[in-house]
Amino acid sequence: MIPPDRVEASVGHRSTWLELCRPEDFRPVELPSAVALGRLRGAALERARRLWTEVGRGFWSERVEWPAARWRSHLDAASTWFGAATADGAEIGFFELVCDGGEVKLEGFGLLPGWRGRGLGGGLLSAATRQAFALGARRIWLHTATDDHPHALPNYRARGYRVFREEALAHPLPGAGET
Numbered sequence: 001m002i003p004p005d006r007v008e009a010s011v012g013h014r015s016t017w018l019e020l021c022r023p024e025d026f027r028p029v030e031l032p033s034a035v036a037l038g039r040l041r042g043a044a045l046e047r048a049r050r051l052w053t054e055v056g057r058g059f060w061s062e063r064v065e066w067p068a069a070r071w072r073s074h075l076d077a078a079s080t081w082f083g084a085a086t087a088d089g090a091e092i093g094f095f096e097l098v099c100d101g102g103e104v105k106l107e108g109f110g111l112l113p114g115w116r117g118r119g120l121g122g123g124l125l126s127a128a129t130r131q132a133f134a135l136g137a138r139r140i141w142l143h144t145a146t147d148d149h150p151h152a153l154p155n156y157r158a159r160g161y162r163v164f165r166e167e168a169l170a171h172p173l174p175g176a177g178e179t
Helices: 042-056 068-076 121-134 152-158
Strands: 014-020 035-040 080-087 090-100 103-111 139-145 162-168
Touching: 014 152, 035 042, 035 121, 042 068, 042 080, 042 090, 042 103, 068 080, 080 121, 090 121, 103 121, 121 139, 121 152, 139 152
Parallel strands: 103 139
Antiparallel strands: 014 139, 014 162, 035 080, 080 090, 090 103
16 A cells, blocks of 8 residues: 555646555545435436446546447446435436455446535445445445546545555546546
8 A cells, every 4th residue: 555645646647546445444424315326227327328428527438439238238237336316306426336246346436517516525435435335345446547536536535545556647638637
């Protein structure tokens, strides 16, 4: 693990891998009671695709070319848990967990642009982390980069995730990380 004082945000574009292995290291915050979470399956592939695309616009470009059949099979896989968050009926964001034995990867996570900056990210990450532990995770891990939202890395660290790998980002997205 890289000590926090050795990880420098000012070194340019970076890729960072984080993990949370012990429930006692988890520092959750609560979502407001108006926020509801629901799992999306293959029948809701258009909703999942829209959330993935809109949340990730400017931060990631994976899955742009995925056809409907791939989305459907991915969402219906027993190893995938795609959680959609709503507030008073309005979509606000999502998280996606992919299970592999006792390891759960936080594959995607974020808020729609109109919901950023409202203090909801910590609660949504806490909900994702709780769900991962409920799925039997002994290790939850994720990858982020300077291409992601500027609050991503501080949020992960604040919830107890620790850096286990970091490297220069070879091909950052143009304009990424700017909001």
